[in-house]
Amino acid sequence: MIIDNRGHALRFLTLWFAAFFLLLVSSLATPSMAQDAAEKSSLIAFVEEKISTENFRVGLNGLSGSLSSDVSLDSITFADRSGVWLTISKPRLIWKRASLLLGEVDVESLSAESIILSRLPAPDESAPSAETRPFTLPDLPVSVLLEKIEINSIDIDESVFGLASKTNFVGKLALENGLLDVDVKMQRLDGAGGTLSLVGDYSSEKQWLKLAAQLIEPQDGLFVNLLNIEKRPPVSLEVAGEGPVSGFDMTLAFDVDQSSVLKGALKLSGVENGQTVSAKLAGPLATILPQQHRAFFGTNSQINATALLRDDGVIDISSFAIKTGNLDLDGRARLLADGFLGALQVEMSVLPNQTQKVRLPLAGGGNPT
Numbered sequence: 043m044i045i046d047n048r049g050h051a052l053r054f055l056t057l058w059f060a061a062f063f064l065l066l067v068s069s070l071a072t073p074s075m076a077q078d079a080a081e082k083s084s085l086i087a088f089v090e091e092k093i094s095t096e097n098f099r100v101g102l103n104g105l106s107g108s109l110s111s112d113v114s115l116d117s118i119t120f121a122d123r124s125g126v127w128l129t130i131s132k133p134r135l136i137w138k139r140a141s142l143l144l145g146e147v148d149v150e151s152l153s154a155e156s157i158i159l160s161r162l163p164a165p166d167e168s169a170p171s172a173e174t175r176p177f178t179l180p181d182l183p184v185s186v187l188l189e190k191i192e193i194n195s196i197d198i199d200e201s202v203f204g205l206a207s208k209t210n211f212v213g214k215l216a217l218e219n220g221l222l223d224v225d226v227k228m229q230r231l232d233g234a235g236g237t238l239s240l241v242g243d244y245s246s247e248k249q250w251l252k253l254a255a256q257l258i259e260p261q262d263g264l265f266v267n268l269l270n271i272e273k274r275p276p277v278s279l280e281v282a283g284e285g286p287v288s289g290f291d292m293t294l295a296f297d298v299d300q301s302s303v304l305k306g307a308l309k310l311s312g313v314e315n316g317q318t319v320s321a322k323l324a325g326p327l328a329t330i331l332p333q334q335h336r337a338f339f340g341t342n343s344q345i346n347a348t349a350l351l352r353d354d355g356v357i358d359i360s361s362f363a364i365k366t367g368n369l370d371l372d373g374r375a376r377l378l379a380d381g382f383l384g385a386l387q388v389e390m391s392v393l394p395n396q397t398q399k400v401r402l403p404l405a406g407g408g409n410p411t
Contacts, residue, residue, distance in 0.1 A: 058118060061089055061102055062135045062152070097122050097164070110139045122164045131156045146185040146218070156195040162202055165380075179246040185218035195231065207264055208232040220246035234262040252284040253292075266298075271330045275299035281308075288312050294323065298330050306345075316352040321345065327366065335403035340367025355379030368393045368400045 086102045094100045104116025114134040119126045132155035141148035193211040200206040213226030222244040230236045236259035243252045259265050262274040271277075275298050283292030289311050296304040306323035323346075328339035343366035350358040357377040364371045373388035392400055 058130060058133065058152075061093060061100065061118060062113065062133075101126075107134075112136050120163070124164055127159070127161050127163045129158045129160075130154050131158070141187075142184065145183075146187060149186070149188045151190045151192065152188055153190075153192040154194070156197065157193055158197045159202060160199050179217065179220055179222055179244070181220075182217070186216070187218075188215040190214060191226070196228075203268070205264060205267060206232075209238075222246075230259075230264060233264065234260045236260060236263045236265075249287045250285070251287050251290055254280075254282040256280045269330075271298065272332060283308075296325070301329065303327060303330055304343075304345075313350070316350050318348065318350050320348045331403075334401075338368050338401060338403045342366070356384070 086105055090100055090102055099119075099121045101117075101119040101121065102115055103119070105113070106115070107113045112134070114132065116132065118130040118133055120128040134151070134153050135149060136151045138148040138150065191211065191213045196209045196211055198207045198209075208231045209228045210231060211226065211228050213224070215225075216223045222242075224240065224242045227237060227239040229238075236257070238255075238257050240253065240255045242254070244250070257265060257277070257279040259278075260276045263277060265277055265279070266274045277299075278295075278297045280295045281292055283290055285291050287310075289309065292308040292310070294304070294306055294308055295302065302325055304323050304325035304327060306321065306325075309318075309320045311318045311320075324342065324344045326341055327343040328336040328341065331339060343364065345362075345364055347362040348360050350360065352358065356379055359375040359377070361374055362372070370391040370393060371388065372390075373386065375386045376384040378384045392402070394400055
């Protein structure tokens with residue numbers, strides 16, 4: 043698996059556990075470190091150096107407890123050249139040291155009082171270019187069992203995706219003999235609430251994946267505010283699939299106010315320089331648009347698209363087609379790694395209705411043409 047600037051969440055969660063894991067392994071090699079404060083400080087410095095890079099610094103602060111069973115820190119910080127962008131407060135790991143005799147790391151609990159994401163990190167220009175490799179699980183000498191993962195509060199700043207939010211996080215994870223089982227859930231603590239859950243199984247040997255993700259939000263939830271849907275109705279979004287990673291098929295269902303708005307299929311396929319995504323979706327999308335625009339977009343919309351997610355961060359949309367009401371649109375586009383539009387080609391036809399007049403969906407309602 044490639045972890046680059048598109049995978050910040052996965053990266054810091056992986057390093058959070060890796061920091062604890064390195065502390066435990068190092069302490070087993072030199073047990074005296076668990077007793078002497080000066081040695082503890084040396085151990086922390088050693089681990090920080092191993093998991094940090096020039097523009098990605100990890101700080102472990104205030105080590106306490108017993109490394110053989112119950113270890114905690116005051117905080118773990120993640121920083122770039124501009125300073126700290128993420129802080130994990132009061133992380134704690136409770137594990138069974140005797141489980142190593144059975145060839146496993148059995149963690150009863152991995153927890154934290156809070157995580158604060160104040161901004162996204164700056165791009166790491168010093169990082170090596172990502173290499174094209176198929177997704178695979180790490181080949182560990184022991185199995186890993188996280189019986190309980192719990193974060194009481196995750197605070198995300200408005201600058202990250204446009205709206206500030208506070209959630210919690212609970213879950214469990216098992217990694218053994220190339221098999222990964224994940225069951226996690228997030229619940230919004232501010233605003234109207236809402237839940238996001240993910241259950242998944244992955245086999246590295248068979249390259250087989252099964253997953254089910256679901257977002258459920260009541261009225262005035264985070265998702266409808268991001269999409270600016272009128273009256274902020276309750277929504278649910280479900281994505282599920284099972285099959286080989288080389289050609290993974292998923293179904294998608296998006297409901298608004300208990301009515302289907304969009305459903306269809308997505309397909310992911312690995313290629314030499316990235317991954318292709320194709321989508322075939324349909325539904326009455328106009329029902330979530332402002333009232334004055336619904337006639338133009340009609341009672342049913344069809345969306346077809348094919349894109350290449352390149353390993354260098356560029357997204358090549360080789361084709362997209364939208365057919366809905368009075369609109370028939372085809373085109374292609376390219377999004378650069380920094381998110382800016384690199385190329386766009388569009389062919390659009392506005393189809394007349396029975397009155398030969400079409401009201402365009404412009405600000406203020408437009409004029410019939």
